[in-house]
Amino acid sequence: MPDYTYQTLHVELKGTADAHVLHVALNRPKRINAFSMQMWKDIKHCFTQVNEDSRVRCVLLSGNGPKGFTAGLDLTDPDLASMFGAAPDPNDPDSPDFPRMALKAGQLVLFLQDCLASVRKCRVPVVAVAHGIAYGAGIDLLSQVDIRIASPDVRFSIREVLVGMAADVGTLQFFPLICGSDSVVRELCYTGRDFGAEEAKDLGFVSKVITIAILWLP
Numbered sequence: 001m002p003d004y005t006y007q008t009l010h011v012e013l014k015g016t017a018d019a020h021v022l023h024v025a026l027n028r029p030k031r032i033n034a035f036s037m038q039m040w041k042d043i044k045h046c047f048t049q050v051n052e053d054s055r056v057r058c059v060l061l062s063g064n065g066p067k068g069f070t071a072g073l074d075l076t077d078p079d080l081a082s083m084f085g086a087a088p089d090p091n092d093p094d095s096p097d098f099p100r101m102a103l104k105a106g107q108l109v110l111f112l113q114d115c116l117a118s119v120r121k122c123r124v125p126v127v128a129v130a131h132g133i134a135y136g137a138g139i140d141l142l143s144q145v146d147i148r149i150a151s152p153d154v155r156f157s158i159r160e161v162l163v164g165m166a167a168d169v170g171t172l173q174f175f176p177l178i179c180g181s182d183s184v185v186r187e188l189c190y191t192g193r194d195f196g197a198e199e200a201k202d203l204g205f206v207s208k209v210i211t212i213a214i215l216w217l218p
Contacts, residue, residue: 008038032067035137136158139170157195
């Protein structure tokens, strides 16, 4: 029987003997569930296990804590630092050059994409509930699920452009396929501005806007 114990996720299996819902909550509330390298790994392992667990009929995905679903990528995580490395120092022989830095960053992006692919390829429906802040990597993750529900207070943002990144872990590949307006999608990707629950519903990114009962841990 799979062990759903993780450092960065809180996972509970709920339901009857023949119909279980697996509640997976991003669980770094002090960091507004910012994505550390460990969280990427935990997500991949968790959803890989779901595919092997016959008890699970559906996955409910949420963020723990009142502040939000996720603040996006944890820019303080040293394991993700290669994506934001300083420019090479031509006077330092030990300083990495641009090609090697780009290669390392590219390998990291492929790894992160593979982690999120485990959500997209999950054998059971994945329903995500977003509240509060849902930035950056949160859009990447939400773009992989089957059904998205938002609370009225949610604030989405394709945040990567504001820190000089491309949203290429999942957003640029899947967000345009989900949403109905190419013009608005481009605007959101180019500006990184916040958009709320009703705009997300109008775009087709979320199917419902509802007041959500507390799903997180106290």
